[in-house]
Amino acid sequence: DSGVTQTPKHLITATGQRVTLRCSPRSGDLSVYWYQQSLDQGLQFLIQYYNGEERAKGNILERFSAQQFPDLHSELNLSSLELGDSALYFCASSPRGVSIETQYFGPGTRLLVL
Amino acid sequence: AQTVTQSQPEMSVQEAETVTLSCTYDTSESDYYLFWYKQPPSRQMILVIRQEAYKQQNATENRFSVNFQKAAKSFSLKISDSQLGDAAMYFCAYRSADGNDMRFGAGTRLTVKP
DSSP states (O other): OOSOEEEOSEEEEOTTOOEEEEEEOOTTOOEEEEEEEOTTOOEEEEEEEETTEEEEEOSOOTTEEEEEOTTSOEEEEEOSOOGGGOEEEEEEEESSOOTTSOOEEOOOEEEEEO | OOEEEOOOSEEEEETTSOEEEOOEEEOSOSSEEEEEEEEOTTOOOEEEEEEETTOOSOOEETTEEEEEETTTTEEEEEEOSOOGGGOEEEEEEEEETTSSOEEEOOOEEEEEEO
């Protein structure tokens, strides 16, 4: 158990819908990362937050948005969902959000868009 | 754009033997970080080992070691005394020093035969 929690574990929805994925970082970690892992593929970095502010942006679509709240939990919002958005979405956290740090991954949210 | 290439989609090793997983990357930066992550069937991402590009000494973590060749942009993972629990997908990852760029390879599926 990494100490990072993600809810829900599974999500099934239809094309065109909007969903919100939630992540709670490890106690004391200020930085949160979001990743997308499509079927049998590597991870794609989406976005990073540090203490409520966006720190780095990867391959995040305009239909996707994220935020980190004052209590440090983060939400990833996915809208106008398409079949290709079906994937495993991981959240990770680290203490200060610097490159050398170990990122601790949550168990992921599996999203299926029908 | 930086790319990370894992040329071996699948590898197999006999229990107690040694196996090496390959990774090459492309970057114009001189300072960066490289990581190997393990993803067992549970899908949890676990950091195996990391290497700072400015360090010439190869990183080692128990049975896991790397062969970092900076000029060749190569970062291979050696697993010694392979155990059944080592069976997993292994991902090579690159992160820029400023944290703005993080990329993963497509992964290598390692099977350990008893």
